[in-house]
Amino acid sequence: MTQPVPWNDLQDFLAIARSGQLARAAAAMGVDATTIGRRLRRLEARLGRTLFEQTREGQVLTEAGEALLAQVERMARAADAIASDGATGTLTGVLRVSVSEGFGAFFVARHLPAFAQAHPGLTVDLVASSGFLSPSRREADVAVLLARPRSGPLVAAKLSDYALHLYAARDYLAAHPAPTRATLGTQHRLVGYIPDLLYAPELRYLDDIDARLVPHLRSSSIQAQARLIESGAGIGVLPHFIAGANPALVRVLPDIAIRRAFWLVTHRDTRRLARVRAFRAWLADLVARHRAELLG
Missing domain, CATH: 1.10.10.10 (Winged helix-like DNA-binding domain superfamily/Winged helix DNA-binding domain)
Known part of the structure; x- marks a missing residue:
């Protein structure tokens, strides 16, 4: 037998x-x-x-x-x-969520305690890093990506657009001439990503302004870039949900606006799991209620 x-x-x-x-x-x-x-x-x-x-x-x-x-x-x-889905309806197990570093640290993490409090039996792994875990390879239950996946056994839905602008510190602007398009990268030092360490082409923000612009101070971390700009190191592109509420930062060249999108992605075989459904619904509702924070 x-x-x-x-x-x-x-x-x-x-x-x-x-x-x-x-x-x-x-x-x-x-x-x-x-x-x-x-x-x-x-x-x-x-x-x-x-x-x-x-x-x-x-x-x-x-x-x-x-x-x-x-x-x-x-x-x-x-x-x-x-x-x-037992009699109590309590969610249990582990939910692994992969998001970009900035969205995870500056947006999702601020609101996630409410989701955790509503589901005390659920363990939530928030993987907020420079790079994404793959729902296709089942590394994550839910991923928020910067582009819609083109292949794989995945279900994707647009979560939201979000806006990015050029920002500088108030102290920096007080000590330097007013920036113009012509003086970006010459009179004004630029802060941005390290080109050969980009984990997604959507992060080439400066190309949307002028493909010739090259950052002088570079980091693979959007959090580090935000700190550099806040400390007066130069001017850089930041999402509104990171910089918009920071009183130390000022939006410059307001005619320049960059737009990107977040895509909510799950594996088609696990999208109906109770914990996945619950998180997707919670995140979609959260984004809808805070749309202005994302779009500026």
Whole structure:
């Protein structure tokens, strides 16, 4: 008689499939990479199939692994539904949300405690960094991206437009001539991204003003750029939701306005999970109520 496969082993398999790397899966499961690797070999031996191929990037599902993944994800969704949609309606488990550094730190983080308070049984991972986790590879349950994905098993909806403008510190403006388009980058030092470290083409803000403009003080972090501008280092482009409410910053050259968009993205197989649905609805409502903060 074939022995049943322990659910814990299948959860380990799911973590590896979603993260694509043993180390990431081990961190997610709270064990070390050696342990999760041993468990994977045990599962493969029990099933008599190779589930992953080892590549330089990590673990890639084989055909047998893809077939098993479809079954395990159905089981995970059923388990999640039991945990999340029980008699009390309490959400449980872990929700991982990937957002850009600025949107995460300056907008989502300010309001997230209200969501957490409404769902005390849910653990929320807010991954706000220079770069995005991929819902397609199941690294995140929800992602807020700067462009609509062109491929993959994803469901995307436009969350909101947002506005960006040129800003400078009040002290900087008091000590320098009034900036003009012609003096940007010459009489006025520019603050911006490091071109070869951009994680999305939508971050090439200065190109919207003049493709010849090059920042003199550069950082991969929008938070660091905001601090540089606030400290009087120069003039730079910042989202209105970062700079608009900062009394130390002044919008300059008000005829220059840049617009970008946020896209709310989930994997099509997990978009109906209760915790994902709840967060999507909460974030859409939050953005609708604070539209002026985003659009300026």
